[in-house]
Amino acid sequence: MMSKYFMSVIAFFQKFMVQGHVRSVKAKKNIVSSVLIKGGSIGISLLLVPLTINYVNPDRYGIWLTISSIVAWFSFFDIGLTQGFRNKFAEARAIGDDESAQVYVSTTYAVLGTIFTVVLSIFLLVNPLLNWSDLLNVSSEFSEEISLLAIIVCSYFCLQFVLRIITTIITADQEPAQASFIDLVGQTIALLIIAILVQTTSGSLTYMGIALCAAPILALVAANIYFFSGRYRRYRPSLAKIRFSKAKELFKLGGVFFIIQIASIVQFELANIIIARNFGPVDVTDYNIVYKYFGVLSMTFMIFLAPFWSASTEAFLKNDIQWIRNSIRKYNMLNIVFILAGTILLLFSNSVYTLWLGEGTVDISFRLSLWGFFYFNVMVFESKYVSFLNGISALRIQFWASILSPFLFIALVLLFIKHFNMGVYSLFVASIIANFNGFFIAPLQYYMIIVKKKRGIWIA
Numbered sequence: 001m002m003s004k005y006f007m008s009v010i011a012f013f014q015k016f017m018v019q020g021h022v023r024s025v026k027a028k029k030n031i032v033s034s035v036l037i038k039g040g041s042i043g044i045s046l047l048l049v050p051l052t053i054n055y056v057n058p059d060r061y062g063i064w065l066t067i068s069s070i071v072a073w074f075s076f077f078d079i080g081l082t083q084g085f086r087n088k089f090a091e092a093r094a095i096g097d098d099e100s101a102q103v104y105v106s107t108t109y110a111v112l113g114t115i116f117t118v119v120l121s122i123f124l125l126v127n128p129l130l131n132w133s134d135l136l137n138v139s140s141e142f143s144e145e146i147s148l149l150a151i152i153v154c155s156y157f158c159l160q161f162v163l164r165i166i167t168t169i170i171t172a173d174q175e176p177a178q179a180s181f182i183d184l185v186g187q188t189i190a191l192l193i194i195a196i197l198v199q200t201t202s203g204s205l206t207y208m209g210i211a212l213c214a215a216p217i218l219a220l221v222a223a224n225i226y227f228f229s230g231r232y233r234r235y236r237p238s239l240a241k242i243r244f245s246k247a248k249e250l251f252k253l254g255g256v257f258f259i260i261q262i263a264s265i266v267q268f269e270l271a272n273i274i275i276a277r278n279f280g281p282v283d284v285t286d287y288n289i290v291y292k293y294f295g296v297l298s299m300t301f302m303i304f305l306a307p308f309w310s311a312s313t314e315a316f317l318k319n320d321i322q323w324i325r326n327s328i329r330k331y332n333m334l335n336i337v338f339i340l341a342g343t344i345l346l347l348f349s350n351s352v353y354t355l356w357l358g359e360g361t362v363d364i365s366f367r368l369s370l371w372g373f374f375y376f377n378v379m380v381f382e383s384k385y386v387s388f389l390n391g392i393s394a395l396r397i398q399f400w401a402s403i404l405s406p407f408l409f410i411a412l413v414l415l416f417i418k419h420f421n422m423g424v425y426s427l428f429v430a431s432i433i434a435n436f437n438g439f440f441i442a443p444l445q446y447y448m449i450i451v452k453k454k455r456g457i458w459i460a
Contacts, residue, residue, distance in 0.1 A: 021323055023315065026174055027307035033177035034303040037184050042296055044187040049292060050357045051194050052212075053285070056203040058362070059138075062281030064205060065288055066136055067149055069272040080257030081112060082161075082168050084250045087393055090172040090313040098234050106241035108165055108250065116158035123154045137277055142205075149209045156213030163220035166227055169235065174314075176306035182223045186216030256395045263405040267431045270410070275424055278417055283424050286364050289353065290372040297342050297376045298383070304334060305387055312391030324388065325450055331384040338380050346373045371428035382438030385446045396460040397445055401437035409434035 053061045085108045092101040132146040133139060167179040193211035201207055228236040268291075275284045308327060315323045345352070349369040353362060389398060409430050416426035432439075448454040 021320075023174070023311050023320075023323065024327075027311060030175060030177045030307050031304055034180055034306060037177055037180045038299060038303045041180065041184045041187055042299060044184070044191050045292065046356065048187070048191055048194065048212075049289070050361070051191070051198060052208060053357065053361065055194065055198050056205055056208055058285050059281050060142075060203065060205055062276065062284040063136060063138060063142065063146060064149070064208065065284050066272050066276050066281070067146065067153055069269040080254035080259070080261055081108060081250055082165065082254070083257035083261075083390070084252075084254030085165070086168050086172045086310065087253060087313060087391070088250060089169060090310045090391075091317065093173065094314045094317050102235045102238065103241050103243050103246055104250070105165070105169065105235045106237045106239070107243050107246045109162065109237045110242045111244075111247050111250070112162045112165065116161050120155060120158040124151065127151060127154075136281075138281065145205050149205050152206070152209040152213055156217060159217055160220060163217065163224060166220065166224045166232075169232060170227070171306070172310045174307050174310050180303075180306075182219050183216070185222075186219035189218060190215035253393060253395075256399050257390075259399055260395065260402040263402040263409075263434075266406040267409050267434065271427045271431075274413060274417075274427065279424060282362075286362055286368065287424050287427065289357070289362055290364060290368050293349065293352065293356075294342065294345060294369075294372040294376040297338055297345070298379050301334070301338055301380045301383065305331065305383055308384065309387045309391040312388045316392045321450060328384060328388070328446065328450075335381055335384075339377055342373050342377055346370065365423070365425070368423070368425045368428075371425040375428040375432055378432050378435065378439050382435070382442055385442035386438055388446055389442060392449075392459070394445065394449065394459045396457065397441055398437055401441055405434045405437065 052064075056064070085104055088104050089101055092098075092104060127147060127150055130147070130150075131143070132150065133141075133143045136142075136146065138146075167182055170176070170179040190212050193215060194208065197204075197207050197211060271287065272284050275287055308331070311327075312324060315321075346369060350364070350366065353364055386398070389395065412430035412433055413427055416422040416430060420426075422429070445458055448458040
C-alpha cells in the first residue's frame with residue numbers, strides 16, 4: 001500500500017515537472033536542483049561558522065569579518081558591469097544573436113580584468129601605509145597578521161570578480177543551479193581545508209584567510225575551463241571579439257546597477273565596521289550570526305527566485321505578460337510559507353544558537369534576533385518585484401531611491417546609536433526603513449507596468 005502511494009507521488013511529481021511553458025519547466029528543474037545544491041551550501045556555511053570561530057576565537061573571527069567587509073567595498077569598481085552584462089547577454093540569447101553575445105562576454109572579461117588589476121596594484125602600494133590595529137580598534141599585536149590577511153582577501157576579491165563572469169553567463173542562460181554548484185564546490189574545498197587546519201595547526205588568521213579565499217578561486221578557474229571548452233564554446237572570450245564600443249553600452253546600464261548596488265553594500269558591509277567601532281569585534285560576530293541564521297530564509301527563497309530575473313527578460317521581450325503575472329502570484333503564495341517558517345526560526349533561535357555554536361560561545365539577545373527576523377522577511381517580500389524590474393531594466397526609480405538610501409541608512413544608524421542609545425539591533429531597523437524602495441515602490445512599479453500597462457517613468 002505504501003509502495004503504491006509512494007509511486008503515485010513520484011508520478012505526480014514527474015508530471016508536474018514537465019507541465020507548463022518551456023520557460024516554467026526549465027525554471028522548475030533548476031529550482032529542484034538548486035534546493036539540493038543550496039541545501040548543501042547552507043549546511044557547509046553553517047558548519048564553517050563554529051569551525052572557524054573555534055579555530056581562531058570570536059575576536060579573531062570578528063576581525064576576519066571586518067576585513068572582509070572593508071575589502072568587499074572594492075566591488076564598487078565593478079561599476080555594475082556584471083549585472084548590465086547579464087541583461088545584455090540574456091537579450092542577445094533571446095533573439096539568437098550569438099555574435100553579439102560573444103562580443104559582450106569578451107568585452108566584459110577585458111574590462112573587468114583591467115579594472116581589478118589596477119585596483120589590486122593600488123591596494124598593494126597603499127596597504128603598508130595603513131595602521132590596521134587603529135582602523136579596527138584592536139591590539140597592535142594583530143597589525144602584521146591583519147595586514148597580510150588584507151592582501152590575501154583583496155587578491156581573492158579581485159580575482160573572483162573576473163572569474164565569476166562564467167556564473168553570470170550560466171545564470172543569464174536560466175541555469176542558476178549550475179552556477180550555485182560552482183559555489184558549492186568552492187565551499188566544500190574550504191571546509192575540508194579548515195577541518196585539516198583545525199587538526200594540524202594552532203589558530204591563524206592567515207591560514208584561515210588562505211583556505212576561505214583560495215578554495216572558491218580554484219572552483220571558478222575549473223568552471224571557466226570546463227564551460228568555455230564545452231557548452232559555451234561559441235561564447236568563449238577572444239581578443240578578436242573585444243569591442244570597447246560595446247563597453248559603453250555595458251557601462252551605461254551597469255552604471256545604474258552600480259548605484260543600486262551601493263545601497264545594499266553600504267547597508268551590509270558598513271554595518272560590520274560601525275559595530276566594530278561602536279561596540280566591539282564580539283558584537284560583529286553576534287550580528288553576523290543572526291544575519292546568517294535568518295539569512296537562510298533569503299537564501300532559500302532565492303533558490304526559487306533565481307531563474308525569474310533572466311526569465312523575465314525573455315518573457316517581457318516576447319510580450320508574455322500572463323506568464324509574468326502568474327509567476328508573481330505564485331511567489332506571493334510562497335512568501336506566506338516563508339513568513340511562517342521564519343516565525344518558527346525566531347521562536348527557537350536561542351536553542352538553535354546553542355546547538356549550532358556550543359554552550360556559552362555567544363550571547364545573542366532576543367531583540368537582535370527579532371529584528372533580524374523582520375529584516376529578512378522584508379527582503380524576501382521585495383525580492384520578487386525587484387528581480388522582475390532588474391530583468392526588464394526598469395531601473396530609473398530604483399536608481400534615484402538607491403541614491404537616497406545609503407545616506408538615510410547612515411543617518412538613522414547614527415541617530416539610533418548616539419541619541420537613542422539603541423543596541424546592535426538598530427542596524428536592522430535602519431536597514432528596513434532605508435530600503436523603502438523595495439517594500440513600497442517596487443511593488444507599485446510592477447503593478448503599474450504589468451496590471452495597468454503603463455509605460456513612461458514606470459519602465460524607464
